[in-house]
Amino acid sequence: MDKINWYPGHMKKTRELIQSNMKMVDLVIEVIDSRIPVASRNPVISELIGSKPEIIVLNKKDLSDKAETDAWIRKLTAGNVTAIPCDCESGAGTSRLMEELSKANEKRNSTKKWDRPLRMMIVGVPNVGKSSLINRLTRRKAAKTGDRPGVTKGKQWMTLENGMQLLDTPGILWPNIEDQEHGRHLAYCGSIKDEIYDISDLCLEFLKFMLKEHREMLYGRYKLDPPAASEEQEEEDSIWGTDDTSGLCGDGVTPVSENGEYTPLGAMEEIARKRGFIMPGKRIDYERCARTVLDEFRSGLIGRITLEHSQEHGDD
Numbered sequence: 001m002d003k004i005n006w007y008p009g010h011m012k013k014t015r016e017l018i019q020s021n022m023k024m025v026d027l028v029i030e031v032i033d034s035r036i037p038v039a040s041r042n043p044v045i046s047e048l049i050g051s052k053p054e055i056i057v058l059n060k061k062d063l064s065d066k067a068e069t070d071a072w073i074r075k076l077t078a079g080n081v082t083a084i085p086c087d088c089e090s091g092a093g094t095s096r097l098m099e100e101l102s103k104a105n106e107k108r109n110s111t112k113k114w115d116r117p118l119r120m121m122i123v124g125v126p127n128v129g130k131s132s133l134i135n136r137l138t139r140r141k142a143a144k145t146g147d148r149p150g151v152t153k154g155k156q157w158m159t160l161e162n163g164m165q166l167l168d169t170p171g172i173l174w175p176n177i178e179d180q181e182h183g184r185h186l187a188y189c190g191s192i193k194d195e196i197y198d199i200s201d202l203c204l205e206f207l208k209f210m211l212k213e214h215r216e217m218l219y220g221r222y223k224l225d226p227p228a229a230s231e232e233q234e235e236e237d238s239i240w241g242t243d244d245t246s247g248l249c250g251d252g253v254t255p256v257s258e259n260g261e262y263t264p265l266g267a268m269e270e271i272a273r274k275r276g277f278i279m280p281g282k283r284i285d286y287e288r289c290a291r292t293v294l295d296e297f298r299s300g301l302i303g304r305i306t307l308e309h310s311q312e313h314g315d316d
């Protein structure tokens with residue numbers, strides 16, 4: 001598929017905003033997506049944070065594999081990083097975060113000549129739940145949230161009940177995503193605007209990953225049968241009645257299965273068929289199918305899936 005890169009002007013401006021506010025804050029909360037703990041750590045943000053105290057929130061823990069998230073937390077903690085798993089939808093993990101913030105507050109005030117409540121900045125790539133976390137911490141719906149990247153536009157200071165101050169910032173990426181696997185992971189998780197890539201291509205890549213690592217989940221969600229069996233079934237209880245179905249699947253050139261397993265395209269066509277995503281002329285609506293599969297992954301309907309495994313990232 002084409003290269004994934006998204007760095008509009010507002011991200012450059014936000015980068016400058018983060019930089020200019022860095023000296024004002026005592027601590028940075030970097031929110032990352034627990035399904036992609038490597039790809040969602042923006043190297044530019046790490047650079048801007050420098051040696052400033054930092055807490056990493058692995059958010060959306062309700063969507064990632066629990067054992068994998070636990071392993072990531074152990075790994076990050078072993079590297080002397082404070083890392084906390086959270087679910088900002090239910091609020092799970094946020095009281096642990098508040099405890100860490102209180103500790104940081106005490107630490108700051110024990111070393112400075114005058115006391116004042118902690119000032120913090122929340123940063124991260126788009127759509128990881130920064131504003132949702134702010135709403136949890138302030139116990140108000142003060143920050144606007146939404147299930148697409150680029151919801152927060154400008155900076156916004158918020159005050160917690162205990163007087164601590166928090167700066168919400170828009171999500172940012174970096175100018176050139178060199179590792180395209182990271183680019184795809186960010187796109188699967190909704191951190192990249194859907195309009196900038198071909199969603200059908202992206203879905204095929206996602207299905208390739210699912211067939212390799214989580215075939216059972218994919219089969220379960222979309223009620224897929226192994227390719228050979230489904231062909232037989234098609235004859236028995238075709239949802240298309242007695243009509244000729246030969247023109248239904250794709251271009252008829254690309255194989256739908258290989259070695260008894262679906263190809264990504266074969267799986268996509270089967271999903272489209274099961275869900276009835278067929279346009280006039282019996283053409284498969286690939287785009288609708290792609291949007292559905294990715295939306296269902298993003299909202300956890302396919303299952304709790306971590307895309308990046310801690311044991312494969314030894315040097316992080």
Ligand SMILES: Nc1nc2c(ncn2[C@@H]2O[C@H](COP(=O)(O)OP(=O)(O)OP(=O)(O)O)[C@@H](O)[C@H]2O)c(=O)[nH]1
Pocket residue numbers: 059060061062063086087088089090124125126127128129130131132133144145146147148149150151152153169170171172300
């Ligand atoms: N399942 C789940 N969804 C979450 C969680 N946290 C946030 N969300 C959802 O993720 C979407 C993005 O949340 P936001 O808080 O707007 O994310 P953001 O990082 O502020 O996004 P930008 O401002 O666009 O950078 C929303 O639909 C939230 O409801 C979580 O822990 N679990």
Ligand SMILES: [Mg+2]
Pocket residue numbers: 130131132144145151152169170171
């Ligand atoms: Mg936001």
